[in-house]
Amino acid sequence: MTVKKRAKALTGTVAGVMLFSVLAGCGGNSGSKAEPSGSSGASGNEAEKQVKLRMIESLTSPDRTTYLKEMLAKFESQNPNIKVELISPPFDQADNKIKTMLAAKQDLDVLEVRDLTVAEFVNNGYIEPLGEYVASWAEYNTITDVSKSVGSLDDKLYFIPNGMYQRQLFYRADWFKDAGLTPPTNYEELVESAIKLTDPNKNRYGFSFRGGSGANAVPDAIIQNYNFDHIDHEDPNFLNDGKTMFSTPEAKQALELYVKLFKEGSPKDSINWGFSEQVQAFTSGVTAMLLQDPDTIPSLKEKMDISTVGTAPMPKGPSGKSFVFAGGAGWGVTSYSPNKDAAFKLIQFLSGAEENTAFAKATGLVPIHTSASEDPFFQDAMYKSLLEMGGKPDEYVNLKANTKYPGTGKWGQVAMETGQAMLLGSASIDDTLKKWDEYWAKERENYNAK
Structure with missing residues (x-):
């Protein structure tokens, strides 16, 4: 959100x-x-x-x-x-x-x-x-x-x-138990678990992917966590040196992981899913994991056997820590x-x-x-x-998302359209990151010029 x-x-x-x-x-x-x-x-x-x-x-x-x-x-x-x-x-x-x-x-x-x-x-x-x-x-x-x-x-x-x-992780505890898996603690484990739990022949997939409206939430989070030690806490789409978080080799590693999550652990039509579709996929038994806010809880309680649902903290990055918002x-x-x-x-x-x-x-x-x-x-x-x-503020570090940029409201649409092109193979990861880097660099330039 x-x-x-x-x-x-x-x-x-x-x-x-x-x-x-x-x-x-x-x-x-x-x-x-x-x-x-x-x-x-x-x-x-x-x-x-x-x-x-x-x-x-x-x-x-x-x-x-x-x-x-x-x-x-x-x-x-x-x-x-x-x-x-x-x-x-x-x-x-x-x-x-x-x-x-x-x-x-x-x-x-x-x-x-x-x-x-x-x-x-x-x-x-x-x-x-x-x-x-x-x-x-x-x-x-x-x-x-x-x-x-x-x-x-x-x-x-x-x-x-x-x-x-x-946000927190909701997961199918029964699926994880049957597969001998434990809830993922970082993004690499999340992708690995998603792939292991995916079986298209059974219409089962590891992750409730969101490629439509609101698609930027997961790639933004992974990229921030892969740049954890260098993020400017006062302006968290940027690094302490003033560059955007999309400009680093770590950003490319993060986005490669994100693409893998879609291609190997998520339903193909999820490239167009928004909030409702990703929650519906989880509650109907199509997907095993969902990263979402607590406003999902009423739907889970209404539509699922809640004893089959587990929760886990947000995945961490390579630093062993996670930003939360x-x-x-x-x-x-x-x-x-x-x-x-x-x-x-x-x-x-x-x-x-x-x-x-x-x-x-x-x-x-x-x-x-x-x-x-x-x-x-x-x-x-x-x-x-x-x-x-x-209760663990040193591990789960709060960031206040920077709302001062007028382009924040448009970012979701830009990230969705360019991200879908990347996921479909019509744009490279490098080109996508370049567009995202240019978008936020321009936002800061315009803001500072006021």
Whole structure:
């Protein structure tokens, strides 16, 4: 999912969004109530008239949208003067739909902003800074620091995350046991296991590959981990010497491994798979391993015998360590909304500890409030690898993805198209890395020229 840097990488005992670290250590008034919308400093006239808010989500799925509508109905029952129209485009089209609406200044008050899109939205003046609004919201004090950081750019808060994302490995424990394999601890072992578990004659493959929308997540992670000792923690697509991470011999080794994973351990049609397809392949018994965020957990519990599923920490690189990322999406206000007070009142409701924790449970996210760490729900075995990574910050080193570059939102499309060409053999690994290197070098050049 994880965006381009607005605050410094989290260090010390804070190890990303894993439950152990994200939900611990931030004090505050967890039982306090949100202030009324007029307390934000605006006129408060909206509370005296009927207001219709238009809201759009980005990370859509049928179950998520159903639950969100239930939350909105509850909000409307508590605020009879405010009605909310929810727009829920298909996941693969949602971000483009949002960008089109924003560019045309179509009626829109509340929108789902992603760590991948915040820089572009801010750069174009589409979204409102929320600092004035949260200043008088008591529950903001119990939101974790990492959640606040993900919602910020250049030290200004632009969205309240609705949950946090952190990848881990899900694997078919029964397949591994039958094959006499143990869960992989690094990327080489992951590829080896994927190949050993692949049997096309049985329609079984080792890895749920994602070559469509969002395809850049795995190659980016492997390349970063193969360059582990030289990554600039303040700008993690770059090295300490200023070059991009795609410019090194280690990047080529990493991408060779990635191509091998596709060709020898993954279904051939997975070159076009997005999130839904890769999860469906895992839950339907086609694939043995899946690298995904905790929002996958509800689908696994619903569609599989959960006793057959194991979890493991993210694979490590040759250094014996692994970078992990805190990422998220959440609710922001359009800069041109005529109903900003009412819009933020809705965000307060959705983002309060009670509603956010319930939303996190329903959608498989890590909640944003410290009080959620006490909930037995998050002691589930499906979260244990997140806890393990959080407890080993020296091995699983948190990087805050740098969201400052406007081109971050376009990178997924560029990486997908050029990556597919490479996987199909119409472009070489060297040529692909050259394109990726040039893309990010140009992004930094343009950013520094501002």
